[in-house]
Amino acid sequence: MTFRLQSEGIPNFKEKRMIVKSLIAKLQNKYHVSAAEVNEQDTHQIIVIGVAAIVPHNAMADSLMDDISFFVEENTEAEIIDEEREIR
Numbered sequence: 320m321t322f323r324l325q326s327e328g329i330p331n332f333k334e335k336r337m338i339v340k341s342l343i344a345k346l347q348n349k350y351h352v353s354a355a356e357v358n359e360q361d362t363h364q365i366i367v368i369g370v371a372a373i374v375p376h377n378a379m380a381d382s383l384m385d386d387i388s389f390f391v392e393e394n395t396e397a398e399i400i401d402e403e404r405e406i407r
Contacts, residue, residue: 320384320404321357324366326397335363342395346370350387366397380406 329335339356346354350372358367370387374380384404392399 320370320387320402322366322368322370322388322391322399323359323401324368324391324395324397325400326364326366326395328396329364332363335366338395338397339366339368342366342391343368345394346387346390349390350383352383352387377406 326338329338343354343356346352346368350370352370352372354368354370356367357369359365368391372380372383374383388399388402
């Protein structure tokens with residue numbers, strides 16, 4: 320899944336890096352997923368984070384994506400402006 324976040328409160332790239340690293344670490348520790356900033360690295364008010372996991376069946380994938388979406392919403396000041404989900 321991919322999250323596109325926007326925050327007018329990020330004044331510079333240093334602050335953005337701190338926010339991104341913190342959110343990625345929290346996701347990896349809590350859900351044991353792969354996560355990384357995947358786009359918009361040159362824009363300091365937009366954050367795009369990709370999350371990937373391997374799960375045994377679609378129902379578990381849906382549940383995990385719902386949990387992660389709620390977690391991202393609760394653990395960042397930035398607004399989620401887009402969320403894409405994909406199951407392969």
